[in-house]
């Protein structure tokens with residue numbers, strides 16, 4: 400099957416004085432269009448590092464990441480920013496919404512950055528906020544929203560550009576279990592509707608279990624836990 404996003408032989412180490420920390424050691428994997436992948440691993444195992452490298456936000460010490468066959472690290476910074484804006488969505492544990500802007504403005508932002516006319520961006524942002532059930536919270540600022548609502552705004556912002564892939568770093572990590580599960584189910588069903596690939600980093604096995612494929616990161620290496628649905 401055609402690969403959407405692939406990382407090949409990724410290694411990452413940090414030099415800090417005399418210390419050399421090897422976080423990733425020859426990691427290779429790829430994501431197909433529409434596929435949902437979970438990456439499990441204990442704290443400090445390198446999950447966020449891998450996700451940042453996959454999204455072109457951090458450079459590996461060795462190895463390559465390709466989006467639709469195009470090397471991310473061979474691109475100019477402006478090309479990489481454009482690719483990220485058009486084809487990738489990011490969701491973080493602490494949402495990273497802009498505090499001084501409303502929910503609607505936060506969701507419209509990636510469209511405006513991508514050059515869309517303001518009236519059209521607002522229309523599309525409203526529609527995406529309806530999708531996540533927040534049509535009654537358009538003018539609320541992040542501080543005026545609950546944790547689950549903020550995370551739903553972050554989902555709307557990540558999906559409003561109809562990206563090919565969403566990279567999510569512990570997207571429900573700061574929510575209680577029930578709200579976390581609701582947010583996760585919403586993210587999954589929206590990804591399915593839009594045929595968006597989805598790579599989620601988590602340490603929650605129950606959430607990972609809902610994905611098409613589960614990988615685990617340990618001692619700098621990635622291994623397959625499960626592929627396809629498990630028989631229960």
Ligand SMILES: Nc1ncnc2c1ncn2[C@@H]1O[C@H](COP(=O)(O)OP(=O)(O)OP(=O)(O)O)[C@@H](O)[C@H]1O
Nearest residue numbers: 413415420422440441442443444445446447448449
């Ligand atoms: N800039 C940096 N300089 C030095 N070491 C770093 C740097 N960034 C990360 N590390 C180290 O790399 C390792 C992996 O960090 P990373 O944040 O990727 O782990 P993680 O699996 O996402 O952890 P968590 O689940 O706790 O968020 C950690 O040991 C961390 O201390």
